[in-house]
Amino acid sequence: MPFRKVVLRMTAFILILSCGNDDGVDFEVIPPRLLSEVVIEDNAALQEYLQTHFYNYEEFQNPPADFDYQVQLDTIAGANSDKRPLIDDVQTITIEVESEDFDLEDNETVQHTLYYLVAREGAGASPTAADSTFVKYEGSLLNGELFDATAGYTWQYLPFFLRGYGQAMTKFKVGDAIVENPDGTTEITNSGVGVMFLPSGLAYFNGTTGGIPAYSPLIFKVSTGLYIPETDYDSDGIPSFMEDLNGDGDVTDDNTDEDREVALRSPAFPNHIDPDDDEDGILTRDEIIIDDQGNISFPDDDNDGIPNYLDRDS
Template sequence: MNKFKYYFILLLAGISLVSCSKKDDDNTETVPLRDYGTQYKADNDSIEKYLKTHYIKEVTANFDITIEKIPANGTQISIKDQKDYLLTTRPVYSRGVNYNVYYLILNEGKGKSPCNTDRVNAAYVGSLLDGTVFDTSYDIGRSFELYVYVNNPVIDGWGEIFPQFKTGTSTTSDNGTVTYKDFGAGVMFLPSGLGYFGSPQTNIPAYSPLVFSFKLFDLQRLDHEFTVSNGSALTVGDGVPDYLEDLNHDGYLYDLRDTARFPSPPDSYKQDYDTDGDGIPDYLDLDDDGDGYSTRFEITKPIGAPVTGTSLVYPWDPTLDNPATPNVNESETFGIPRRPTGELTDPNKAESIDNPRKFVDDDYKVNPRVRIHLDKTYPYQKK
């Protein structure tokens, strides 16, 4: 059992909005938040009206988009009815509401898709349905962690839509300028429940649906396991990046212990991997298989092992050298092994902690294989 099982820090949205009352300087008037489901119906009506009454005026070669309202008696084709760019939806469950989030694909991208716990480098423009621009990165990529349980997290909607796109490829000039091409680009239309909901922001009134056009340039894989020290969470990771613990490869990892966000999650959300069934998803569990040995211990390369590469832990699978670093050989000829299947140390005795089998090359390479940090039968249990 993971000894950190009972430590968990949630950053929950407030349940009420407090405003000053003019009746008495010493009193405050508590304004309850609106119902999420009721507000979503209103937001969705507003978003669908927007999609039917606005059109795409221009999309540049660099995927900068201009959206304008269709004038009276105008013949422009609405965003909802146009066929040049795919307008699609993603089902999202949050705070008891089944959202259907619209997003527009300008370019899918040709790189890798982020997981909803990764860090992305993206440019964006945020606006209200009336066209008011409340924030922009001015076409410069900025770094954002999509994970919702960090300090100053991005809004929930970003983590739901960015994994639907892929990064681009980059080149660096002699003066250090980085440029991207073939990156993912789109527009997301977010109901307020996946934005700021009842918390007004600068130039964003409470309960405002939001429109974000964006470009996904790059990503950084993250590893979120943490320990608790002096009452504070310290991220340490377990040696397996989050996205590799998303074993159905859909790009989404959730922590269903957050019952405020997920009071009654659908079955699809319950499929997030929890190998040992202790309620802690693997991407937050320091001992994924619950065998009493930490994941990092189980995947650390033993001294003298016939392995290559610069990392102290095995990669998920064998990997090739990175051509971008010609002076360093990162090639890893061995991945995280399964339980060893080679000859017994003493073939006349039963397999045990004192008479283990030897590792063979296939234990590190063959697919599929149950890797040792997901196999509670290894390391061998003590007598």
């Protein structure tokens, strides 16, 4: 999948070419819809899906000898009319989404709800939304159309993916070991298995990519194998999850030195991928202290309440 911000900014507007005339070509610019408008439609669509579909919970409750621990989703109808609907099994996460997250100018802040289902709880711990995770996934639209999938486990640095996806991943536990099979292949034992259901405001919203239409709620089936605890993506000594300075669960919108980067006409990097968080020419790693036990302290030489690594004037 492409980086979230790149895709969203490249698809901020949809241009529809209309018939031209002798004076030239006319373009009709279709403005993005309001978050507050779309979220109502998305939630209604997700609720309807969850009420009319089920997963193979009976196999997870009493696994057959050859069960592959794959989630299967199907419609409650005909021979399956007595199945328990997904709505009875899912849990929810509510996240505030702002218009500016999608480069919109409506100044809206709208609550979005995603749904997730833990079909098998993993034996390990849970990653944060800022960790690198070893995962298998399959993405589809509500109509069942597949748009992405991995053949096996792959590493994902969660901040580079959809916000809703990263937040949902914190609710799944990983496996406990990598074992080698008699045929020489390896597998991860006791991995977490489940599904997440995302409104478009926690996915691509008005963006279109990889066969995903604008304003599409998405489904991801996941198997969480392993993760790197306290991932430090930029190797600056501070785990990425600790670089969420505004506490909104999203490290992609925390950039201490953005004004300086703009003034220098250099790329703007959020702190979690920036080895010099205050753009003072001194690496963040050299402005913090890490003791022998791995504990981090943050000196503030000028006692202004801002630690050195975030303070260009310290």
